Amino acid sequence: MADQRGDWLRQIKMAWEVSPFAIELSALSEPELPSLASFLASGPSLPFRYISIHGPSKDLQGDEEKLVAELAGLAPYANAIVMHPDTIEEPALFQVLGHKLLLENMDSRKELGRTRQELEPLFAELPDAGFCFDVPHSWSVDPTMEIAGELLEGLGARLRHVHLSSLSEDLHHVPLTVEHEALFRPTLERCLDVPWIFEAPPRGLA
Amino acid sequence: MGASGASPLEVLAQKAGREFPHLFAARKRTASGLAARSQRLQGLSHSPDASVVLMGSWGRAEVTAGSDDDFMLLVHGVERDAVEPSVAAVGGVLDSSPGTQGIFGVPVFSDRLVHDIGLDQDDNSNLTRRMLFLLESAPVTGAEAYRAVREEILDRYVDDSVKAYRPPRFLLNDVVRYWRTICVDFAGKEHESPKKWGLRNAKLRTSRKILFAGGLLPALECFRFDLGEIRDYLEGQLDLVPTDRIAQCFLVHNAVEPGARTFGAYDEFIGRMNDKEFREDLGKVDRDNCANSSAFADVQRIGHELQDGLLALLYETRTLPQVVRDYAIF
Numbered sequence: 001m002a003d004q005r006g007d008w009l010r011q012i013k014m015a016w017e018v019s020p021f022a023i024e025l026s027a028l029s030e031p032e033l034p035s036l037a038s039f040l041a042s043g044p045s046l047p048f049r050y051i052s053i054h055g056p057s058k059d060l061q062g063d064e065e066k067l068v069a070e071l072a073g074l075a076p077y078a079n080a081i082v083m084h085p086d087t088i089e090e091p092a093l094f095q096v097l098g099h100k101l102l103l104e105n106m107d108s109r110k111e112l113g114r115t116r117q118e119l120e121p122l123f124a125e126l127p128d129a130g131f132c133f134d135v136p137h138s139w140s141v142d143p144t145m146e147i148a149g150e151l152l153e154g155l156g157a158r159l160r161h162v163h164l165s166s167l168s169e170d171l172h173h174v175p176l177t178v179e180h181e182a183l184f185r186p187t188l189e190r191c192l193d194v195p196w197i198f199e200a201p202p203r204g205l206a
Numbered sequence: 207m208g209a210s211g212a213s214p215l216e217v218l219a220q221k222a223g224r225e226f227p228h229l230f231a232a233r234k235r236t237a238s239g240l241a242a243r244s245q246r247l248q249g250l251s252h253s254p255d256a257s258v259v260l261m262g263s264w265g266r267a268e269v270t271a272g273s274d275d276d277f278m279l280l281v282h283g284v285e286r287d288a289v290e291p292s293v294a295a296v297g298g299v300l301d302s303s304p305g306t307q308g309i310f311g312v313p314v315f316s317d318r319l320v321h322d323i324g325l326d327q328d329d330n331s332n333l334t335r336r337m338l339f340l341l342e343s344a345p346v347t348g349a350e351a352y353r354a355v356r357e358e359i360l361d362r363y364v365d366d367s368v369k370a371y372r373p374p375r376f377l378l379n380d381v382v383r384y385w386r387t388i389c390v391d392f393a394g395k396e397h398e399s400p401k402k403w404g405l406r407n408a409k410l411r412t413s414r415k416i417l418f419a420g421g422l423l424p425a426l427e428c429f430r431f432d433l434g435e436i437r438d439y440l441e442g443q444l445d446l447v448p449t450d451r452i453a454q455c456f457l458v459h460n461a462v463e464p465g466a467r468t469f470g471a472y473d474e475f476i477g478r479m480n481d482k483e484f485r486e487d488l489g490k491v492d493r494d495n496c497a498n499s500s501a502f503a504d505v506q507r508i509g510h511e512l513q514d515g516l517l518a519l520l521y522e523t524r525t526l527p528q529v530v531r532d533y534a535i536f
Contacts, residue, residue, distance in 0.1 A: 079507075079510075152463065156222070156463050156467070157467065159463075190463045192461065192464050192518040193467055193514045193515045193517070193519075
């Protein structure tokens with residue numbers, strides 16, 4: 001859904017077609033944040049009961065204090081702000097986001113944040129932070145889904161929402177395949193009480 | 207209780223690897239508080255058909271530092287003038303008098319609770335007394351009278367209309383009616399005065415919802431039982447506190463992890479309510495200033511997590527959603 005970056009109305013329309021329940025507004029590069037802040041400050045009437053904002057993981061400007069201040073400005077409009085662990089340099093700066101900060105498990109390309117053991121030290125520094133469980137990321141690390149199980153066992157108490165899709169060969173999010181739906185089902189059945197965010201259009205809407 | 211003697215909440219905690227420290231501490235506080243109050247009340251002369259019953263957080267085993275001694279002087283029988291002890295005498299022994307709403311300011315005679323269900327005579331007070339007695343109460347004295355009244359009320363609900371492997375609609379409808387009454391009365395109270403809006407809102411999102419789910423789930427769960435088993439099942443459920451009834455339902459429907467997150471949220475709420483400063487912060491919250499309150503923001507988050515867990519149990523597990531679809535709305 002990279003073609004929708006920065007187009008907030010289009011992201012909302014697309015999410016609404018899937019469900020009026022939950023949305024994740026993705027500001028994947030730091031320069032997109034001011035535009036998102038302006039959009040949300042304009043007071044749009046949104047139908048969603050759960051609003052997540054995916055914080056930037058690209059084009060980071062190198063001033064983490066400024067980044068956190070921008071995210072804190074967005075926090076009143078959202079239930080959650082998702083960050084990639086590998087983008088966080090000084091965890092203490094992010095404490096100001098409290099319970100709204102969610103840390104997402106990473107895919108196999110990354111060198112940290114992939115497993116329970118790699119995530120737990122960061123959660124120790126950010127005790128109020130929740131867990132955003134990216135199911136295909138855990139599959140990319142371990143296609144047997146054992147790592148997925150370990151993540152839920154260790155971090156299940158913090159679970160706030162799920163990211164769902166399949167992954168292409170180069171590990172980009174693509175619509176959930178029938179095979180992955182079957183493979184992920186036992187894992188997803190442990191997450192019935194939290195929103196599931198599709199990171200690629202579900203089949204039928206793709 | 208589980209086979210090991212552990213309560214359903216303890217079993218859920220064990221299966222999920224969680225602790226729920228505030229909920230279990232509140233259970234201990236409740237048990238010791240009930241024992242102390244029982245001893246103090248022994249000094250009062252009791253009519254043989256009277257029972258002093260503690261309500262609210264006492265009945266949920268969730269006593270915190272801010273809990274009041276809301277009590278009901280229950281009498282097993284028809285209305286009469288002379289009852290021992292008097293409400294005033296009980297109030298003098300307990301730490302605080304009955305709530306200002308006045309529904310527990312007079313003796314409650316079982317005749318009305320049992321026989322005045324529905325129609326004009328079942329006013330807001332009678333419905334409230336009956337439901338709180340049934341769903342979140344604990345006898346401090348007169349356990350026999352207490353049990354006899356509960357059995358008579360159950361006999362009214364579990365009548366000839368009840369069918370095997372189906373929820374008892376009479377009871378289910380009354381429980382749902384009570385929950386909706388609470389919600390409507392919340393709006394009515396706000397219309398009268400904005401005072402205590404934050405605290406009332408917090409309770410509606412949490413402990414009131416636990417109270418409702420603690421009645422709704424056992425009624426729905428009757429779909430698993432034959433005709434001869436339903437009454438015993440319900441009586442067994444009412445012997446449990448609401449959090450145990452709900453925990454058992456999460457266990458039965460194999461939803462341990464959503465259940466653990468539900469009780470994790472509620473555990474946090476109980477812990478926060480044990481903190482004077484937090485309660486005072488909530489006490490200052492009204493609809494106009496709630497967006498500026500961090501205490502209220504926490505309550506909103508906790509309330510969402512609690513409700514999402516209960517909704518997952520009702521709508522996302524394997525068998526319960528069909529029962530909810532068939533019985534919970536119409």
